[in-house]
Amino acid sequence: MGKAKSGIENALLGLSKKYKMNLDFDFLDTGYAMLNMVMGGGLPMGKMIEIFSPSAYGKTTVVLSICKNLCREGHKVIYIDAEGSINQLVEDMGFYKEGLIWDEEHPDRPFVIFQTSYFEDIEEILEKTVPKYDEDGNPMDSDFRLVVIDSVAMLSPREYRGDAGEKDGISIASKQPGVVAKLMTAFCRKFNGYKTAYNMSFFFINQMRADVSGSFVKDVNKTTGGMALTYAEDIRLKLVARKGGGEEKKVITTGAGEKQEIITGREVGITAIKNKLTFGGIVLPLYVMYGKGISNLAALRYILPKKTIVKDGKQVPCIERTGSWSTLNLPSKSIRCNGDKMLKDALRENAQEAFSLIDPEVDFNLLVEEDTSGDYEDE
Numbered sequence: 001m002g003k004a005k006s007g008i009e010n011a012l013l014g015l016s017k018k019y020k021m022n023l024d025f026d027f028l029d030t031g032y033a034m035l036n037m038v039m040g041g042g043l044p045m046g047k048m049i050e051i052f053s054p055s056a057y058g059k060t061t062v063v064l065s066i067c068k069n070l071c072r073e074g075h076k077v078i079y080i081d082a083e084g085s086i087n088q089l090v091e092d093m094g095f096y097k098e099g100l101i102w103d104e105e106h107p108d109r110p111f112v113i114f115q116t117s118y119f120e121d122i123e124e125i126l127e128k129t130v131p132k133y134d135e136d137g138n139p140m141d142s143d144f145r146l147v148v149i150d151s152v153a154m155l156s157p158r159e160y161r162g163d164a165g166e167k168d169g170i171s172i173a174s175k176q177p178g179v180v181a182k183l184m185t186a187f188c189r190k191f192n193g194y195k196t197a198y199n200m201s202f203f204f205i206n207q208m209r210a211d212v213s214g215s216f217v218k219d220v221n222k223t224t225g226g227m228a229l230t231y232a233e234d235i236r237l238k239l240v241a242r243k244g245g246g247e248e249k250k251v252i253t254t255g256a257g258e259k260q261e262i263i264t265g266r267e268v269g270i271t272a273i274k275n276k277l278t279f280g281g282i283v284l285p286l287y288v289m290y291g292k293g294i295s296n297l298a299a300l301r302y303i304l305p306k307k308t309i310v311k312d313g314k315q316v317p318c319i320e321r322t323g324s325w326s327t328l329n330l331p332s333k334s335i336r337c338n339g340d341k342m343l344k345d346a347l348r349e350n351a352q353e354a355f356s357l358i359d360p361e362v363d364f365n366l367l368v369e370e371d372t373s374g375d376y377e378d379e
Contacts, residue, residue, distance in 0.1 A: 031069030040278030052206040053239035058288035065293040082117040082154040092291040142198035153207040153224040181226025188232040236274035265289035
């Protein structure tokens, strides 16, 4: 006969279910090598994460790329669009073509978008969608693995809007400073427990603070919404300018009939200035393609030179560089390339084999956005 459990053992068992006494956590693959590395192995479950940068560095594109890959893998995501500006971006990135966006006619789709910039509305959304309990009333893993708030800078209390039937809201002239910071403090205190109880994560997109002259404040890591989020979050990511970072451009014809060269993608650096899960402070290159996602092909150019392969009985780098010339060493062949463009083309043409040198199980078609657009049709 088994040993009978003591009163304290039964108490601990019940409390462990009620209060999630589990120190293990899972990583979900973001689909992007650099993002996985900077966060310590992927998107961690049960954590609060913030990403910020100067304007137009690609924060929303980065986070939507993560969301897209999670949804492809069958995970549900709530995206709260406080700026009301992702309509065209989700279309350009293929969310509709791949049948990912939830609506009344497709209740089984995984990507749910709400558009509101009021704290109270977000509170209602989270209270009605995230919590999940077993038959004994103990919290279970939520159906939603990730909640994104884009962006913190645009959040306000509902009283500034004014409810239907009321005269107006509160005038902007009477708006008191510090209100958003106080509400963010309350938000973090209430919903910080959600991440552990329901094993899901929050991703906050934030903006850098500027002084009245328009220059960034002396503390270059200071963001909007007060300090509560900075204290509560587990990972704090920042996109930074990368010295020598390249840009991808194309020539377009404007409405006035002129031909102009525009930037369609840029290389930035991503770093975790705070990370409770692994080392922080390391800057990794990230190539953001506006309106498409993140290029893993660019990541290959940085990872493969540090990997080796056996060729003719000796270990050689997967990418050998001599001046402007490069040699791409693959299991099946070696390719000589003159210049970065030729190397990039060689990587694109042999991407599946190149990715296999990093991870033999990788599915290339789920990773490289520019080669998968248009491959899906809406239902």
